[in-house]
Amino acid sequence: MKLLHIDSSILGAGSVSRELSALVVARLTKYGRADVVYRDLALDDLPHLAPATLPGAHPLSAMAGPLEGAAQATRETSDRILEEFLAADTVVIGVPMYNFTIPSQLKAWIDRIVVPGKTFRYGAGGAEGLASGKRVIVALARGAVFGPDRASAEHAESYLRTVLGFIGITDPEFVLAEGLAAGEPSKAKGVASARDAIGQLAA
Numbered sequence: 001m002k003l004l005h006i007d008s009s010i011l012g013a014g015s016v017s018r019e020l021s022a023l024v025v026a027r028l029t030k031y032g033r034a035d036v037v038y039r040d041l042a043l044d045d046l047p048h049l050a051p052a053t054l055p056g057a058h059p060l061s062a063m064a065g066p067l068e069g070a071a072q073a074t075r076e077t078s079d080r081i082l083e084e085f086l087a088a089d090t091v092v093i094g095v096p097m098y099n100f101t102i103p104s105q106l107k108a109w110i111d112r113i114v115v116p117g118k119t120f121r122y123g124a125g126g127a128e129g130l131a132s133g134k135r136v137i138v139a140l141a142r143g144a145v146f147g148p149d150r151a152s153a154e155h156a157e158s159y160l161r162t163v164l165g166f167i168g169i170t171d172p173e174f175v176l177a178e179g180l181a182a183g184e185p186s187k188a189k190g191v192a193s194a195r196d197a198i199g200q201l202a203a
Helices: 016-029 059-064 069-087 104-113 148-153 157-166 184-199
Strands: 002-007 035-040 090-096 120-123 126-129 135-141 173-177
Touching: 002 016, 002 069, 016 090, 016 135, 016 173, 016 184, 035 069, 059 069, 069 104, 126 157, 135 157, 135 184, 173 184
Parallel strands: 002 035, 002 090, 090 135, 135 173
Antiparallel strands: 120 126
């Protein structure tokens, strides 16, 4: 199994999403060998979307013209990110909710894997995802509990389901740790619930 492990929290060792994503990886690799690639988006410092920062496989990348030095190195990093995603059988993503949505670091990574001709294409019937067959598990940590009455304010899980579905991953698995900012008892309950859910994941 080729496993891609992504973390995006800025909190380092104090991050719940990092703790949970590591537990997911440990669960998946407990009973067999795995080729694990790890990418820490809080350290990668990926620049925002622009023709020069897109993978070379993206049609709009040609707008940047010839690249040299640091710009070429950034292009090469984008190429590797796309290649890592395409090569992976399983993708584990640690995601904190910041300001009602995903971290900008994670959005920059997503912008490098949503590539026409590689992960989706348009046909007579509209958009078709090309990344089906991958298993994606998202360890999502959020400060509040987003029930039906607050669904309109939730733009992390909802966005990820939409963008992953667009590229063909229609059944991502979510491990949720909620209520983390509502005091220690609520945090402990949310983390314990997420740990229990990880223990139930099919390995």
